[in-house]
Amino acid sequence: MAAPVEILSRLLWIRDAAALPDKALADQLGLEPRDLAAIIQAHPDRFPETLVFHLTAEERQRIPDAPVLAFTEAGAALLTGLVPGHEPALLTLLPAFAEARHVITAQAELSLRVAALEQKLDMVLKLIQGEEVEGAPKERHIGFVTEEDLPKGLKTQQHGEKKR
Template structure:
């Protein structure tokens, strides 16, 4: 009697199915570029979500406006002029009232409002990315403290080191909303 063993320790019944919703698996770098750290949390802008979900941005905004009760401030918020101005024009778009930013929970709610399987599949990937990004921030808190101490000691006469440290600090530091 011949027995075949599989190297996969996870039974096929519990494996995640491949994306079958017309979603091409794209590298997480594509998602990372569409993710911003604003007001102390990770967000994705409405134009980026529309592109990822495969819907027209105007239609997405209309659906969100019609479902406004589902999107309180902690799920989706409009960027202030200052926040929008800090983004490249290609990212922020040309909206007069500022683009909407969706938090992790807002991304999931938007997928429910859109109602497509593609939106749900993309939202799951975005949520996984947000979790990984939070883990990286938590894991690197010690590194940030060391960089800060290094910056305090070596800034005298070393503008290039100071600039690099400032760039790293900006990358890792959440930017809360200024009121």
């Protein structure tokens, strides 16, 4: 059975999707990458570009040992009925692929959250140092507030209490 860590180490993030290079998938199935390419060529209507990527020259330059094809989880699942004798290997690979995809997506979400917190912290530090910051909350005065300065919902609530 394919381990999620093994799949995770070979997973690529291409075109906003987690994808497994053809060589990595072929290795898991005991096939050659050209065998997978032949299956894709034999059934082009079954494998849309959103599920099996034909990497562009630019994408291949950025990836070491650049594959020709990259399979999303759904693209790998579509191989199930087309690779005779390798169904069990594919069926054990798919849960590992799903778990690895989950890990990589969680890392991306965590990275976004950390970046947002860093921006907020940077704003707070600048405010503490007395610098002007775009988007910072307006200064509120402590003490008496005129009725015009009250928030809209609070004004109506107070008027209702006066009428009672």
